[in-house]
Amino acid sequence: MSKEKILDPNTLITSKTDLKGNIIYANDDFLKYAGYKMEEILYKPHNIVRHPDMPRTVFKCLWDYIQDGREIFAFVKNKTKQNDYYWVFTNVTASFDEQGSIINYYSVRRKPKSEAISTIEQVYKILLEVEQKKGIKAGIDELMNIVNSYGMNYNQLILELQK
Numbered sequence: 001m002s003k004e005k006i007l008d009p010n011t012l013i014t015s016k017t018d019l020k021g022n023i024i025y026a027n028d029d030f031l032k033y034a035g036y037k038m039e040e041i042l043y044k045p046h047n048i049v050r051h052p053d054m055p056r057t058v059f060k061c062l063w064d065y066i067q068d069g070r071e072i073f074a075f076v077k078n079k080t081k082q083n084d085y086y087w088v089f090t091n092v093t094a095s096f097d098e099q100g101s102i103i104n105y106y107s108v109r110r111k112p113k114s115e116a117i118s119t120i121e122q123v124y125k126i127l128l129e130v131e132q133k134k135g136i137k138a139g140i141d142e143l144m145n146i147v148n149s150y151g152m153n154y155n156q157l158i159l160e161l162q163k
């Protein structure tokens, strides 16, 4: 049976990736919650912690934002090496060189509000169903419909849920 690991309120889980999403840095809290040793994750794709309950739509949205140089916030359910899971509230940003080109990506995660997770679990269930039946574009359209129904943009809604 898969168990939830709840983040300590003071925890900050950080990681850095190259342009393709391979992990080039992870802090001790990352290793602690994901259950890996540094040598097991370094230079591996970040989807090593991907949980199957996460809609592809959310990651498509994440990559669209960060490749465009914009920051993004998200609630993410991650899988540990031991097949347990932990929810995070995350911020992902691009880092730039002096010419303004993106050189890598950085993310910081902390404990999400439990009320936010109840809401987001329902949203992700809908997105999973839509993308599985009708594809990723339909998933994105559905996400935008949900976001618009709150009269906000995507990041505003996610930040509002974490307040």
Ligand SMILES: Cc1cc2nc3c(=O)[nH]c(=O)nc-3n(C[C@H](O)[C@H](O)[C@H](O)COP(=O)(O)O)c2cc1C
Pocket: 015, 016, 017, 021, 045, 046, 047, 048, 049, 050, 051, 054, 056, 059, 062, 066, 076, 078, 092, 093, 105, 106, 107
């Ligand atoms: C800086 C950064 C941090 C990321 N953190 C996570 C994470 O914690 N969990 C996760 O499942 N994907 C994370 N991703 C997204 C993954 O790169 C990947 O897109 C996602 O796991 C979906 O896997 P897939 O693209 O193979 O379908 C992160 C990406 C970047 C650039």
